[in-house]
Amino acid sequence: MSDAAAILKGLTDKARQAARVLARADEATRNLALNAAAQALRANSAAIVAANEQDLAGLSADRTAAFRDRLTLTPGRVEAMAKGLEDVAKLPDPLGRILAEWERPNGLLFRRVAVPLGVIGMIYESRPNVGADAAALCIKSGNAVILRGGGESLNSARAIHAAMVEGLTAAGLDPACVQILPSADRTLVGALLQAAEGVDLIIPRGGKTLVERVQREARVPVLAHADGLNHTYVHASADPEMARRVLLDAKMRRTGICGATETLLIDRAIAPSLLPHIVDDLAAKGCTFRADETARSIVSTLPPASAADFDTEWLDSILSIAVVDGVEEALDHIARHGSAHTEAIIAEDPEIAAAFMNGTDSAVVLWNASTQFCDGGEFGFGAEIGIATGRMHARGPVGLEQLTCYRYEVLGNGQVRG
Amino acid sequence: MSDAAAILKGLTDKARQAARVLARADEATRNLALNAAAQALRANSAAIVAANEQDLAGLSADRTAAFRDRLTLTPGRVEAMAKGLEDVAKLPDPLGRILAEWERPNGLLFRRVAVPLGVIGMIYESRPNVGADAAALCIKSGNAVILRGGGESLNSARAIHAAMVEGLTAAGLDPACVQILPSADRTLVGALLQAAEGVDLIIPRGGKTLVERVQREARVPVLAHADGLNHTYVHASADPEMARRVLLDAKMRRTGICGATETLLIDRAIAPSLLPHIVDDLAAKGCTFRADETARSIVSTLPPASAADFDTEWLDSILSIAVVDGVEEALDHIARHGSAHTEAIIAEDPEIAAAFMNGTDSAVVLWNASTQFCDGGEFGFGAEIGIATGRMHARGPVGLEQLTCYRYEVLGNGQVRG
Numbered sequence: 001m002s003d004a005a006a007i008l009k010g011l012t013d014k015a016r017q018a019a020r021v022l023a024r025a026d027e028a029t030r031n032l033a034l035n036a037a038a039q040a041l042r043a044n045s046a047a048i049v050a051a052n053e054q055d056l057a058g059l060s061a062d063r064t065a066a067f068r069d070r071l072t073l074t075p076g077r078v079e080a081m082a083k084g085l086e087d088v089a090k091l092p093d094p095l096g097r098i099l100a101e102w103e104r105p106n107g108l109l110f111r112r113v114a115v116p117l118g119v120i121g122m123i124y125e126s127r128p129n130v131g132a133d134a135a136a137l138c139i140k141s142g143n144a145v146i147l148r149g150g151g152e153s154l155n156s157a158r159a160i161h162a163a164m165v166e167g168l169t170a171a172g173l174d175p176a177c178v179q180i181l182p183s184a185d186r187t188l189v190g191a192l193l194q195a196a197e198g199v200d201l202i203i204p205r206g207g208k209t210l211v212e213r214v215q216r217e218a219r220v221p222v223l224a225h226a227d228g229l230n231h232t233y234v235h236a237s238a239d240p241e242m243a244r245r246v247l248l249d250a251k252m253r254r255t256g257i258c259g260a261t262e263t264l265l266i267d268r269a270i271a272p273s274l275l276p277h278i279v280d281d282l283a284a285k286g287c288t289f290r291a292d293e294t295a296r297s298i299v300s301t302l303p304p305a306s307a308a309d310f311d312t313e314w315l316d317s318i319l320s321i322a323v324v325d326g327v328e329e330a331l332d333h334i335a336r337h338g339s340a341h342t343e344a345i346i347a348e349d350p351e352i353a354a355a356f357m358n359g360t361d362s363a364v365v366l367w368n369a370s371t372q373f374c375d376g377g378e379f380g381f382g383a384e385i386g387i388a389t390g391r392m393h394a395r396g397p398v399g400l401e402q403l404t405c406y407r408y409e410v411l412g413n414g415q416v417r418g
Numbered sequence: 419m420s421d422a423a424a425i426l427k428g429l430t431d432k433a434r435q436a437a438r439v440l441a442r443a444d445e446a447t448r449n450l451a452l453n454a455a456a457q458a459l460r461a462n463s464a465a466i467v468a469a470n471e472q473d474l475a476g477l478s479a480d481r482t483a484a485f486r487d488r489l490t491l492t493p494g495r496v497e498a499m500a501k502g503l504e505d506v507a508k509l510p511d512p513l514g515r516i517l518a519e520w521e522r523p524n525g526l527l528f529r530r531v532a533v534p535l536g537v538i539g540m541i542y543e544s545r546p547n548v549g550a551d552a553a554a555l556c557i558k559s560g561n562a563v564i565l566r567g568g569g570e571s572l573n574s575a576r577a578i579h580a581a582m583v584e585g586l587t588a589a590g591l592d593p594a595c596v597q598i599l600p601s602a603d604r605t606l607v608g609a610l611l612q613a614a615e616g617v618d619l620i621i622p623r624g625g626k627t628l629v630e631r632v633q634r635e636a637r638v639p640v641l642a643h644a645d646g647l648n649h650t651y652v653h654a655s656a657d658p659e660m661a662r663r664v665l666l667d668a669k670m671r672r673t674g675i676c677g678a679t680e681t682l683l684i685d686r687a688i689a690p691s692l693l694p695h696i697v698d699d700l701a702a703k704g705c706t707f708r709a710d711e712t713a714r715s716i717v718s719t720l721p722p723a724s725a726a727d728f729d730t731e732w733l734d735s736i737l738s739i740a741v742v743d744g745v746e747e748a749l750d751h752i753a754r755h756g757s758a759h760t761e762a763i764i765a766e767d768p769e770i771a772a773a774f775m776n777g778t779d780s781a782v783v784l785w786n787a788s789t790q791f792c793d794g795g796e797f798g799f800g801a802e803i804g805i806a807t808g809r810m811h812a813r814g815p816v817g818l819e820q821l822t823c824y825r826y827e828v829l830g831n832g833q834v835r836g
Contacts, residue, residue, distance in 0.1 A: 020753060024776055104798055108787060118779075221639060242832035249834030335438060357827050358442055361536070369526060369830030378835065379826070380522055396826045408797070408814045409775050412787030414660035416667030417796065 004191035011146055011179050012198025015119045018174035019144035023116045027093040029171050033139055034089040037167025038082040041132070044163055045078045051159035052128065055152055063152075070126040071153055081132045081160070085167075088136040091382040094400040095142050109411040114404040116142030118200035121192045123148045123214060125206035128156040134203070135164045135178045141403035144177045146199070148192060151184035193218040203398070205386050208313075223398060225363075225389040227339035228258030229313045230371045233330040233356065235347035236269035240277070242368060243346045247278050249370040250344065252285045256315050258387060259342055259374035263310060263320040265330045271298050271323050287317045294323035310337045327352050331359040338362060340389045342374040363388065363395035422609035429564055429597050430616025433537045436592035437562035441534045445511040447589050451557055452507040455585025456500040459550070462581055463496045469577035470546065473570055481570075488544040489571055499550045499578070503585075506554040509800040512818040513560050527829040532822040534560030536618035539610050541566045541632060543624035546574040552621070553582045553596045559821035562595045564617070566610060568624075569602035611636040621816070623804050626731075641816060643781075643807040645757035646676030647731045648789045651748040651774065653765035654687035658695070660786060661764045665696050667788040668762065670703045674733050676805060677760055677792035681728060681738040683748045689716050689741050705735045712741035728755045745770050749777040756780060758807045760792040781806065781813035 001009070022030070041048065052073035059068060097114040104110065120143050124130040131147045138145035149157040157180055165175040181188045193202060196219040204214040204224050211226045232250050234243045250261035266275055271294070279289065279299050290309040291302035302321065309320050310333070324330045327345075334343055344366040345356040353367045364374045374397065376384020381399030388394050394402035419427070440448070459466065470491035477486060515532040522528065538561050542548040549565045556563035567575040575598055583593040599606045611620060614637045622632040622642050629644045650668050652661045668679035684693055693716050697707065708723035720739065727738050728751070742748045745763075752761055762784040763774040771785045782792045792815065794802020799817030806812050812820035 020779065023779075102798065104796070108791065108796075110797060239832070246832060246834055249836060253835055360825070361438065361441075361533075362825065364826045364828065366828040367830060369828055369833040370835050372835040373526065373828060373830075373833070375835075378522070378526075379528060380520065395823055405813060407778070407780065408782045410782065410784040410787055410791060412785060412791075414657070414664060415787040415791070416664055417671055417788050417790040417793075418667060 002187070002191070004185070004187040005194070007182065007188060008191040008195050009198065011181075012119060012195055014176040015144040015146055015179060016198060018176035019116065019119050019142070021174055022139070022144060022177050023095075023142045025142070025173060027095070029173065030139055030142070031089040033167045033171035033173050033177075034085045034136055035167070036170035037136075037164050038085040040163035040166035041078055041082040041085070041160070044159065045075050048078050048156065048159040048163070049073055049075060051155040052153075054155045059152060067126055071128065071150075071156070073128055073156060077129065081129045084129070084133055085136045087382065088140050088400075091140065091400055094140070094404050099406055106415050107413065108415055111409040111411070112406045113409050114401070115407050117403060117405055118143060119198060120145045120403070121148070121195070121199045121202045121220065122146070123189065123192070123202065123204045123206070123210065125150045125210060126153060128153045128160060130205055131157050131180075132160050132164065134205075137400060137403060139168070139177060141400050143403055145179070146192065147178065147180045148189055149180070154184050190217065193220060196220050203386050223386060223388045223394060223402075225258060225339070225341055225387050227313045227389075228260070228341040228374075228387075229263070229311070229337065229339040230259065230261050230342040230344075230374075231263045231265055231330075231334050231338060232261045232344045232346065232371060233265040233324075233327070233334075234267060234270065234274065235327065235345060235349065235352050235356075236267040237349035237352060238270060238274070238346040239348055240270070240274050243274060244277055244281050246344070246346055246368070246370050248281050248285065250372055251282055251319050252287060252317065253370070253372050255317050257372065259372045260315065261319070261344070261371045262312070262314050263322065263337070265322055265324050265333055266295075268294065268323050268325050271295065275299055275321070282319060285317070287319055289319050289321055291321040292323060295321045298323070313339070327355050327359070331356065334360060334362070341387070342366070342371045344369060344371045420605070420609070422603070422605040423612070425600065425606060426609040426613050427616065429599075430537060430613055432594040433562040433564055433597060434616060436594035437534065437537050437560070439592055440557070440562060440595050441513075441560045443560070443591060445513070447591065448557055448560070449507040451585045451589035451591050451595075452503045452554055453585070454588035455554075455582050456503040458581035458584035459496055459500040459503070459578070462577065463493050466496050466574065466577040466581070467491055467493060469573040470571075472573045477570060485544055489546065489568075489574070491546055491574060495547065499547045502547070502551055503554045505800060506558050509558065509818055512558070512822050517824055524833050525831065526833055529827040529829070530824045531827050532819070533825050535821060535823055536561060537616060538563045538821070539566070539613070539617045539620045539638065540564070541607065541610070541620065541622045541624070541628065543568045543628060544571060546571045546578060548623055549575050549598070550578050550582065552623075555818060555821060557586070557595060559818050561821055563597075564610065565596065565598045566607055567598070572602050608635065611638060614638050621804050641804060641806045641812060643676060643757070643759055643805050645731045646678065646759040646792075646805075647681070647729070647755065647757040648677065648679050648760040648762075648792075649681045649683055649748075649752050649756060650679045650762045650764065650789060651683040651742075651745070651752075652685060652688065652692065653745065653763060653767065653770050653774075654685040655767035655770060656688060656692070656764040657766055658688070658692050661692060662695055662699050664762070664764055664786070664788050666699050666703065668790055669700055669737050670705060670735065671788070671790050673735050675790065677790045678733065679737070679762070679789045680730070680732050681740065681755070683740055683742050683751055684713075686712065686741050686743050689713065693717055693739070700737060703735070705737055707737050707739055709739040710741060713739045716741070731757070745773050745777070749774065752778060752780070759805070760784070760789045762787060762789045
């Protein structure tokens with residue numbers, strides 16, 4: 001066993017033991033840990049900001065202002081983190097829910113009961129608050145977590161972790177419920193990804209490079225999405241005003257989030273009357289375009305799309321545009337170019353909407369609403385730890401419920417199978 | 419790309435396309451395919467048995483009688499396969515179920531809807547009927563499947579596959595919904611396990627060697643269990659007659675199935691009066707024992723257990739026995755030695771039973787019933803494709819519902835996130 005694997009084994013053994021106790025802790029105890037950790041964040045706010053200043057001072061000069069901003073903690077941001085923990089404490093308990101219950105003719109009573117997943121590895125990048133948010137969701141859902149933040153934020157991560165440990169200790173829980181990797185050594189990340197015995201799930205949260213590395217290297221199951229190449233399809237039956245309003249939000253509300261629309265598919269029948277308005281609306285907000293030939297024959301000022309453009313997640317003020325002949329062609333386009341994340345249809349015809357929703361292979365599909373609603377908060381989950389596009393377990397926003405699995409409880413009075 | 423990978427890519431591309439159409443096929447069409455395949459099995463019964471005879475003739479002489487029996491198809495077994503397909507057709511449709519539904523204050527209506535997983539790789543060993551059963555469950559649940567049976571049963575597998583194709587064709591579905599690997603070449607299995615782009619889930623069904631190889635090599639998610647090292651814990655409050663009756667079934671009904679009890683944990687308080695009877699009951703059926711020192715101080719004829727015995731899945735008429743001091747010690751033993759498959763408690767005290775059920779980390783936990791109930795049929799699932807002990811997605815018996823995941827459908831009237 002390599003040094004890194006041995007270090008990981010030490011962490012995961014402790015995590016497994018802590019998780020076993022945490023899984024049985026009642027809701028009040030788990031909430032106490034969260035509320036006490038929130039108090040500890042507030043009490044140690046100055047120390048956390050000072051640790052963060054160390055991280056900022058160590059940043060290489062070529063880091064962008066945006067990166068520096070994501071890394072920065074202020075007293076206000078520490079307070080927001082503390083408030084976030086208290087908000088998670090207020091969410092309904094995801095454990096012990098009876099997901100299904102039935103009786104068999106032999107009198108056996110079957111129950112499917114929500115239980116924690118076990119030990120979660122959380123790998124994230126520059127924003128230090130992600131560590132606190134993830135730890136809160138894991139504690140509430142009865143899971144132990146091993147956190148690995150960005151190498152640039154190690155001091156911040158340690159200071160935040162210390163507050164989580166204070167909270168756990170105040171509630172009489174094992175501090176090993178929340179652990180951080182002891183150094184920024186990248187071989188430890190590799191060992192975490194390989195620790196199939198000790199870790200039940202890896203959640204990477206960050207850019208595409210990070211997520212793809214994790215998906216490639218992990219032997220542990222991964223809950224993630226690499227791309228959000230989302231489409232909004234405007235059907236011929238669409239209400240034109242609604243289509244314009246929704247498109248503007250779907251593309252431009254925030255262009256850098258994974259729920260942003262990247263490609264507009266618009267029906268040939270409605271494009272001549274509607275597309276010029278959509279283009280004007282978006283251009284007025286600074287959007288640029290990559291359009292197929294049919295779209296360019298309608299709005300001649302649109303620049304041409306290359307073949308690769310329809311496979312590109314822009315995360316920017318750029319919209320790919322293709323004209324299609326009806327819902328089947330739209331679905332074909334999405335099957336070829338989509339990333340199974342989020343799609344929307346704008347249509348008044350309910351049969352068309354149903355055909356579209358039933359024909360997509362994506363985690364989230366919206367009818368007459370903006371793709372930017374793909375977000376745990378907007379779903380009413382209270383908080384999310386990420387968004388998943390895999391087919392196993394959870395898809396779409398991952399909240400507390402999705403951090404549980406189930407066991408079967410079978411209640412008898414001496415039944416034998418005979 | 420290796421030759422094997424290229425062959426696999428051809429199969430998975432076809433499977434993906436077929437799955438997309440199958441996912442949208444209505445229930446009547448999927449049932450028609452199953453019923454027509456059942457008819458095709460019956461119509462081709464003689465040809466299937468003849469193909470099976472070729473397989474049997476090719477068997478090396480050192481194969482056991484049990485292996486030969488598992489491989490053998492008779493007209494009766496073909497009829498049973500056909501009946502199995504018809505039974506699956508009668509099960510409720512697992513697709514389109516609304517798993518959850520809620521409305522947000524902005525008027526958006528959220529629905530979590532059951533959809534197929536996509537493309538499934540099924541790897542099994544000698545029993546050829548597993549291919550038909552798995553294909554039936556996959557068709558009904560809208561999944562395409564690529565089958566890989568044992569190398570010894572290739573002719574049988576091809577003959578059964580031909581009947582599945584007849585059924586699919588009769589229903590107007592793509593025959594690529596059910597494919598088999600074109601040869602027994604083991605590099606094709608390796609390529610299947612690596613095909614993370616083309617396959618959504620691998621289900622291995624067979625011995626521990628097969629399952630462990632799959633779990634080790636697969637880059638695709640795996641739904642499986644390697645071990646069923648199951649415990650029955652007899653608490654001091656147990657009804658002694660019930661304990662005897664249940665133990666006899668749990669250990670001896672069928673010793674070779676994964677739901678058999680392998681270890682008896684019995685409370686110190688009840689062991690002196692009860693253990694001798696349990697041992698007598700089981701010994702009368704041919705069971706032998708490996709007992710810890712305390713158990714041997716009560717029943718002196720019991721042979722001693724080695725340290726490894728409590729980590730051994732016997733799959734035979736052998737029972738490990740340990741005496742424990744209460745439920746916590748029983749849970750500790752299970753946490754150290756169990757395989758997260760199935761555990762049972764025999765107890766009259768409901769608080770103790772709840773503590774046991776809540777304290778186990780296993781997929782299935784029974785109160786006052788035999789561990790041999792861990793079976794999709796006994797759960798009322800109608801059929802099962804396997805039993806899973808992982809923490810992701812499905813645990814316990816895997817039936818039709820567990821071959822689905824979900825998507826979110828979000829219904830609006832022009833909402834933007836703003």
